[in-house]
Every structure is written in C-alpha cells, then in structure tokens.
Amino acid sequence: MRTLEQQVQVLRAAGYRVTQSRVAVLTVLAETDGVLDAATICAAGRELHPKLGRVSVYRALELLAELGLARRVHGANGCRSYARANWQEGHYLVCQGCGQVQEFPCDGLDRLVEQLGREYRFAVRHHLLQLEGLCAGCLDADGGSAS
Amino acid sequence: MRTLEQQVQVLRAAGYRVTQSRVAVLTVLAETDGVLDAATICAAGRELHPKLGRVSVYRALELLAELGLARRVHGANGCRSYARANWQEGHYLVCQGCGQVQEFPCDGLDRLVEQLGREYRFAVRHHLLQLEGLCAGCLDADGGSAS
DNA sequence: GTTACAATTGAAACAAGTTATCAATAAGCA
DNA sequence: TGCTTATTGATAACTTGTTTCAATTGTAAC
Numbered sequence: 001m002r003t004l005e006q007q008v009q010v011l012r013a014a015g016y017r018v019t020q021s022r023v024a025v026l027t028v029l030a031e032t033d034g035v036l037d038a039a040t041i042c043a044a045g046r047e048l049h050p051k052l053g054r055v056s057v058y059r060a061l062e063l064l065a066e067l068g069l070a071r072r073v074h075g076a077n078g079c080r081s082y083a084r085a086n087w088q089e090g091h092y093l094v095c096q097g098c099g100q101v102q103e104f105p106c107d108g109l110d111r112l113v114e115q116l117g118r119e120y121r122f123a124v125r126h127h128l129l130q131l132e133g134l135c136a137g138c139l140d141a142d143g144g145s146a147s
Numbered sequence: 148m149r150t151l152e153q154q155v156q157v158l159r160a161a162g163y164r165v166t167q168s169r170v171a172v173l174t175v176l177a178e179t180d181g182v183l184d185a186a187t188i189c190a191a192g193r194e195l196h197p198k199l200g201r202v203s204v205y206r207a208l209e210l211l212a213e214l215g216l217a218r219r220v221h222g223a224n225g226c227r228s229y230a231r232a233n234w235q236e237g238h239y240l241v242c243q244g245c246g247q248v249q250e251f252p253c254d255g256l257d258r259l260v261e262q263l264g265r266e267y268r269f270a271v272r273h274h275l276l277q278l279e280g281l282c283a284g285c286l287d288a289d290g291g292s293a294s
Numbered sequence: 295g296t297t298a299c300a301a302t303t304g305a306a307a308c309a310a311g312t313t314a315t316c317a318a319t320a321a322g323c324a
Numbered sequence: 325t326g327c328t329t330a331t332t333g334a335t336a337a338c339t340t341g342t343t344t345c346a347a348t349t350g351t352a353a354c
Contacts, residue, residue: 016301016302017300017301017302017349017350017351018350018351019301019302019303019349019350020303020349020350021302021303021304022302037340038340038341039339039340051303051304052303052304053303053304053305054304054305054340054341055303055304055305055341055342055343056302056303056304058340058341058342059302059303062224065223072223072225074221074226074275076212076219076273077209077312078219078226078311078312078340079221079225079226080339080340080341093263093267093269093271095269096272102267102269104263104267106259106263108259108262108263109259112253112255112256112259113278115255116240116251116253116255116278117278117280120240120249120251121282121283121286122240122242122249122278122280122281122282122283123280123281123286124240124278124279124280125243125279125280125281126223126278126279126280127276127277127278127279128221128275128276128277128278128279129274129275129276130274130275131260131263131264131269131271131273131274131275132271132272132273132274132275133264133269133270133271133272133273134269134270134272135268135269136268136269139268139270163330163331164320164321164322164329164330164331165321165322166320166321166330166331166332167320167321167332168331168332168333169331184310185310185311186310198332198333199332199333200332200333200334201311201333201334202312202313202332202333202334202335203331203332203333205311205312205313206331206332224341225340225341227310227311227341295354296353296354297352297353297354298351298352298353298354299350299351299352299353300349300350300351301348301349301350301351302347302348302349302350303345303346303347303348303349304345304346304347304348305344305345305346305347306343306344306345307342307343307344308341308342308343308344309340309341309342309343310339310340310341310342311338311339311340311341312337312338312339312340313336313337313338313339314335314336314337314338315334315335315336315337316332316333316334316335317332317333317334318331318332318333318334319330319331319332319333320329320330320331320332321328321329321330321331322327322328322329322330323326323327323328323329324325324326324327324328
C-alpha cells in the first residue's frame, strides 16, 4: 500500500493541486480497511480539515477514483460506498460480515476478458469485477457455517 | 430471451402479484436493448399505464432485480441505469458507443471466482462483472480505430 | 517573501434516488 | 361476487449527487 506521500505524489504528477480537502479525503480512506460512504468520509475528514465541504468530498472522490487512489464500491442496492485503491484496475473482495475490502489484481481476469471480447466481438475497454462474501475472519467466527 | 409471459410467470412463482405497474416496467425493459434510467422507464411506462408512480418504478426495479428479471448497470459515475436481465447472475457487456447491453453467462468466471476464493481465503457468495467497451457495430462504424 | 492567476473550495440551490406513510385500489383466491 | 391482503400512488422527508458562483487557496514566477 502506498504511503500518503506517495499518493500525494500521484496527484502532483497528474497536474492537480495538493489541497487540504484532498489530503483529508485521502487520509480518511487510508485509515480504514473497509468501505465508507461519502457522509462518513466528510465527517471524518472534517476532523482533519474543519471547513471540508460536502461537495468537495464528492469532487475529491471522483478525482481520486480517476487516478486510481480511491474507488467506488458497487452493490446490489447502489454504489454509495468508497474505498481506497492501490491500483486503477484493481478488483475487490468485499466482506459482507465485517465490511473489510480486499483488493486484488487479476491477471486471470485479463485473459478471460480477452476471451470474452473475442467471443462476443466486443472491444473491452474497461472491466469491473467485485466479489462479495465472507472473509477468513468472519468464516472462522461463523463456525464454518458458510458454504 | 424470455417472453413477457415467462417473466410474469417468474413473478407469480415467487409469490408476487402481477400488477399493471410491474408489467409496465417489465415491458419497457423488454423493449430496449440498452440501459435506461428510472425517469425514462417511468415516462415510457406511463404510456402503458398512465397512473404509474415514480416510487412504484423504483419498487418494481428492486423486486425485478432480486428475481433476475432486471438489473442495475454499474458505471464509474454511479449505477442509475437499469437493463433487462435474463439470468440472476448474468454479466454485462455495455457498449459505450450505442449503449447496447449484452448479457452473458460465464462459466469461466465461476472457475476464476473459485480460484480467487481459495487464494484469498474468501467465501464468495456473489459476484459482479461488467465490461465496458465497443460492440461490433460501433467498431465497424469507427473504422477499426479501436485498440 | 510577495504577487498573480487559475484551480479549487464551500455554501446554497437544485436534481435524482430512496424511504416512509397511508388511504385507496386492485390482484387473486375461495 | 366478496374478502383479504398485497400493492399502489401521492406526498413528504431524507439522502445522495450535481451545478453555480463568489471567495479562497495552492503554487509558480519573480
């Protein structure tokens, strides 16, 4: 996982200013293993930057997502959650027990995506994969009742 | 693709009433190849059922999604679009040119998901895969400029 | 260290999505 | 046909997301 300073460098290198709002959002995301909604990010961010505006949170999340530093987490009922990201094309394991998010690169997916593109005559430009289930910790806590 | 009558049967079999609102939403979805937002579904649905309420559209979409008859389509900026579904666990190719949506089952993904589960000690219960790109038609129209 | 400038902000307003309420309606069964 | 209960639709309220714009701020240049 990249340090905050490295993430800040990504911002600079991409030509964006390193503002207090953006650093606050980055920091809040860096400090959690799971998903956060925008309101939570905003509230936590205000502890670091009291004037942090709600709109700035949305703007920062959008920018950070574009840069591969944050990511929307999608679910059946919407996609109002965010998590930090380590790769722009990373994929997620989202634990339905504790909410923990585990990112993974997936070369296996790249091959599958290529194969699907050929099979359906579709030029894939972007792919999104998310897996939901239970992490090892929640499985152990469950007493192995999971499938 | 299932006929409207077959979809209606899915509703009945699941213990839900076959109401005019639900049939209107199903019909609107069945009549398009692409994604629709809720306002569009509502407007089109009112042509079939003039009293169709906005909230009933959201309710119907949620239920139909649970039953595998409709589906949220996720994107980088949110998931405010819907498409018809043929499978509950189907996956999508979403064309960024014409907006057409192509659903596909994916046994290859199931194997990959199993492998990922083992690798990360994660009991996968649900997975979401979406691919964005250009369909064959849009590729041809582009003059093969795609990657 | 100061200045200038453009990016960025934050508040307010607006739009879209979601939830809740509830009286009225309607689907479906007997 | 009547009854029961699921469902509706209107309304309101709330949450989430976007737009506008004057004010602020980050940073480069000097």
